[in-house]
Amino acid sequence: MGRRATVLAAFVMVTCLLTGAAWWLALRDGLSRLAERGQADLALSGDRLTGQLQRFREMAVLMSDHPEVTALAYHPDADPAQATALLRRTADVTGSNELLLLSATGRVIASSGGDVGQDRSGQPHFLRAMQGALGFAREIEPETGHRLFVYAAPIFAPDGPVAGALVARIATETVEVTWRGDPMIVFFTDQSGVAFVSNRDELILARFGADQPTPELAAMAGEVRLRERATSFGGYDIWTLSGGPHLPERTMHLTRPLPVVEMTGEALVDIAPAERQAGLVAAMVALASVGLGAVVFALMERRRALADRLAVEAEANARLEGRVDERTRALSDANEQLRRAQAELVQAGKLSALGQMSAGISHELNQPLMAIRSYAENAALFLERGMGDKAADNLGRISDLARRMGRIIKNLRAFARQETEAVNDVDLGQVIAAALELTEARLAAAGVTADWTPPAHPLWVRGGEVRLQQVLVNLISNAADAMQGGGVVTVTARPEGGRVRIAVQDTGPGIAEPDRIFDPFYSTKEVGAGEGMGLGLSISYGIVKGFGGDITGLNRPGGGAEFVILLDAAKPGRKAA
Numbered sequence: 001m002g003r004r005a006t007v008l009a010a011f012v013m014v015t016c017l018l019t020g021a022a023w024w025l026a027l028r029d030g031l032s033r034l035a036e037r038g039q040a041d042l043a044l045s046g047d048r049l050t051g052q053l054q055r056f057r058e059m060a061v062l063m064s065d066h067p068e069v070t071a072l073a074y075h076p077d078a079d080p081a082q083a084t085a086l087l088r089r090t091a092d093v094t095g096s097n098e099l100l101l102l103s104a105t106g107r108v109i110a111s112s113g114g115d116v117g118q119d120r121s122g123q124p125h126f127l128r129a130m131q132g133a134l135g136f137a138r139e140i141e142p143e144t145g146h147r148l149f150v151y152a153a154p155i156f157a158p159d160g161p162v163a164g165a166l167v168a169r170i171a172t173e174t175v176e177v178t179w180r181g182d183p184m185i186v187f188f189t190d191q192s193g194v195a196f197v198s199n200r201d202e203l204i205l206a207r208f209g210a211d212q213p214t215p216e217l218a219a220m221a222g223e224v225r226l227r228e229r230a231t232s233f234g235g236y237d238i239w240t241l242s243g244g245p246h247l248p249e250r251t252m253h254l255t256r257p258l259p260v261v262e263m264t265g266e267a268l269v270d271i272a273p274a275e276r277q278a279g280l281v282a283a284m285v286a287l288a289s290v291g292l293g294a295v296v297f298a299l300m301e302r303r304r305a306l307a308d309r310l311a312v313e314a315e316a317n318a319r320l321e322g323r324v325d326e327r328t329r330a331l332s333d334a335n336e337q338l339r340r341a342q343a344e345l346v347q348a349g350k351l352s353a354l355g356q357m358s359a360g361i362s363h364e365l366n367q368p369l370m371a372i373r374s375y376a377e378n379a380a381l382f383l384e385r386g387m388g389d390k391a392a393d394n395l396g397r398i399s400d401l402a403r404r405m406g407r408i409i410k411n412l413r414a415f416a417r418q419e420t421e422a423v424n425d426v427d428l429g430q431v432i433a434a435a436l437e438l439t440e441a442r443l444a445a446a447g448v449t450a451d452w453t454p455p456a457h458p459l460w461v462r463g464g465e466v467r468l469q470q471v472l473v474n475l476i477s478n479a480a481d482a483m484q485g486g487g488v489v490t491v492t493a494r495p496e497g498g499r500v501r502i503a504v505q506d507t508g509p510g511i512a513e514p515d516r517i518f519d520p521f522y523s524t525k526e527v528g529a530g531e532g533m534g535l536g537l538s539i540s541y542g543i544v545k546g547f548g549g550d551i552t553g554l555n556r557p558g559g560g561a562e563f564v565i566l567l568d569a570a571k572p573g574r575k576a577a
Helices: 002-063 067-074 081-094 124-130 172-179 215-221 272-384 388-417 428-438 440-445 465-482 536-546
Strands: 098-103 108-111 135-140 147-156 162-171 185-189 195-198 227-233 236-241 250-258 263-270 424-427 448-452 460-463 487-496 499-505 550-555 561-568
Touching (some): 002 081, 002 250, 002 272, 067 098, 081 098, 124 135, 124 162, 147 172, 172 195, 272 388, 448 465, 460 465, 465 487, 465 499, 536 550
Parallel strands (some): 448 487
Antiparallel strands (some): 098 108, 098 162, 135 147, 147 162, 185 263, 227 236, 236 250, 250 263, 550 561
């Protein structure tokens, strides 16, 4: 029991470690994917904000060069009616909250909203414009609470000094309205960490930084705090918020600097999906661990039961071993006798096979022997009569018959031992000529003419002379069978790349099923026809493949069949084996 408790405790510890590791890895992977998508969305939001503000910035710069604006700036005491009308039209068209024309002293001399006469000389953006640069600021109207972006473009006098400034005030609602309600929470903070622009109302003027906000924002943003806790997980900032039902409780905080508008783009990505996925993965790992543990426990119990059973059977096995030894010795003696009997049966089978082959061997050799005897007697008579030339001719025929007998014996021996000739260099012209000679009578009986022009130079290929001759005889014979009413069989041979191409063409009806012609037992000949078992082409296919070549059959466009054999050409300068 103590051992089982230890094993169980170790199993629980390992299961907890595996589950925790799976949860951590799954959550980190989920956060990584969320961060990748969030950074892409945040980049798009930042580009959208800077693009929208860029439009107002360019408008302020262009308006600062307008003739009516510059004329009033050069002469602040002139009638502002035309400039005021221009500013109102431009504000309506561009969606600006207000356009102001300030003199060099900071007094409003024309306005689209009717604030003429106000002194705005102390505002930072005006001071920046009076230095000859484009001023930019963010404001909150104390009376209405409206948030504004402000651009101040300098108006230069003809002789160089700044004669005034054109101020464009843009309400943040103008740029927020196009991306309100986007799935991802985005807000843009200033240097003090106050969310000046956001696509969520709950985050507007919320304070996330430790620095004091600007005096304009301090009154409205000082007490708005949504972040309760910030932690780090896997290199990502995780915030816990208390922003009400429309904001997620746990989010991943992403940032992106926007130096063009002097703000920082920030995003809050809900991590609940990643946490649910991590929990699901951890649950699956825990279930798998428990299932595996149950299987291991069952196997251990079974092993223990088997060990007890084996202990009981060990004694019985010991008693059986003695009996088995006795039986083994008896069986060994019987097996030895059986092997001797089998060897005698094999030898008897060999002798029986030789006896059955003797009749065939004598028939194959009898005719050449009788011919040799006849030619020998004739040669003796010719020598007695002084006819040496005829005697020499008979002796040559005797030599040819002897070689034929040698080939017969060689073929019979190869057939009996399942031998095959080695692949060597073969003169293709001689092989084709011999195949045509062997099929000459069959072609004549079918009324078929053979068309063969030997090549100007010998074509040497890699193959076996007898087997290659067998393939060509088979193809020529099949052509003769297909043209019983007469026709022409054409045999050609030519080099092709590093190989030699042999083609056998006929003028018959063609091939009914070209895809099946090399299948064993496939034949288009009538049942009972001679040599119609369908093995000739299959055997030819195997022979050519054994040479390392290729053989194909197809129908010619003009009618008839064509068989093409490709064999490797022999290397120049190498003698035939």
